[in-house]
Amino acid sequence: MKSQLKKLSFKIVSKAILNSAKTEVNSSCFFIGYQPKLPDNAKKLRKF
Amino acid sequence: MIRWEETFVEKLVSNEIINEKEADLYKFGTECLVLKLIHCISYLCIAACFQMVPELIVIGCVLIPLRRNAGGYHAKTKTGCYIFSCCYIAVILFLSKAQINQVLWWGALALSDAVIFIKSPADNENKRLDEEELVHYRKKARLILFIANAGCLVLYAVHFYYIGNLVRCGIIAAAFLLVLS
Numbered sequence: 001m002k003s004q005l006k007k008l009s010f011k012i013v014s015k016a017i018l019n020s021a022k023t024e025v026n027s028s029c030f031f032i033g034y035q036p037k038l039p040d041n042a043k044k045l046r047k048f
Numbered sequence: 049m050i051r052w053e054e055t056f057v058e059k060l061v062s063n064e065i066i067n068e069k070e071a072d073l074y075k076f077g078t079e080c081l082v083l084k085l086i087h088c089i090s091y092l093c094i095a096a097c098f099q100m101v102p103e104l105i106v107i108g109c110v111l112i113p114l115r116r117n118a119g120g121y122h123a124k125t126k127t128g129c130y131i132f133s134c135c136y137i138a139v140i141l142f143l144s145k146a147q148i149n150q151v152l153w154w155g156a157l158a159l160s161d162a163v164i165f166i167k168s169p170a171d172n173e174n175k176r177l178d179e180e181e182l183v184h185y186r187k188k189a190r191l192i193l194f195i196a197n198a199g200c201l202v203l204y205a206v207h208f209y210y211i212g213n214l215v216r217c218g219i220i221a222a223a224f225l226l227v228l229s
Contacts, residue, residue: 010065014074020084021077028169028177028185029119034129035174036079039072048184 021045053078087130091137100141103214107140110196110218117189118168120225136221144217157200157216160223164193170229193219 024030025038025045057074060066066074095104123129169185171177177185196219203212 007063007065010060010063014060014065017074017077017081019077020081021073024076024080027116028171028181028189029116029122029175030080030083034083034126035122035172036076036083037174039076041069041073042076045073048180 022047053082083126087133090130090134094134094138095141098138098141098145100145103141103144104137106211106214107144107218107221110215111140111221113192114164114189114196114219114222115225117185117192118164118222118226119170119172119185119229120222121228122172122174136225140217140221144214153213153216156220157197160220161193161197163223163226164219165190167226167229170226172229 021042022045024036025042026047029035053075056078057066057071060074061068061071091104091108092101095101121132123132168189169177169182196215200212200215200219203209203215
């Protein structure tokens with residue numbers, strides 16, 4: 001039960017992380033904040 | 049320095065949530081998510097200190113989409129960026145409250161429109177834009193600029209001067225970041 005809950009929370013967090021990466025790849029600039037370096041495989045998340 | 053995002057992503061890999069090939073992408077996503085959270089909470093705290101949270105939300109609704117597509121100044125370090133952004137938000141909130149001649153505000157808006165229209169999008173060394181991206185973001189930035197200007201004029205026409213002024217502030221703030229780049 002505990003490990004299932006742990007896995008579920010990891011899955012939810014990983015979805016949020018992926019969405020965050022997608023948002024960054026699909027915008028020219030990071031909000032008002034430090035722009036982290038884009039990894040090489042990030043372009044596959046581009047929507048256009 | 050301990051790379052906390054690496055440790056976290058390693059946990060995701062070891063729990064078989066993601067595969068190892070995607071690790072870099074998730075490290076990047078984790079860093080972005082945490083940075084965004086820290087910045088947003090800090091901005092809200094600054095606005096709360098000024099008792100201007102609704103004003104920050106209105107300015108943010110214009111500034112963030114414009115900034116995300118038009119680009120602009122980036123500090124070289126995370127700390128530098130954090131200090132700069134917090135100061136910038138405080139200055140914007142202060143100026144939005146200040147009694148400044150309306151002719152100056154409208155003049156600054158016209159100048160800002162020109163800057164965003166001509167200079168956007170601006171890339172930075174951590175994110176270089178290719179030709180396709182330049183065309184895409186330029187188009188989006190100009191569309192958002194048009195909508196924001198139209199919104200500002202409509203708000204003034206229906207006598208919502210205070211909100212109209214905040215929209216104007218958002219556009220001017222985005223343009224100034226572009227000038228600094």
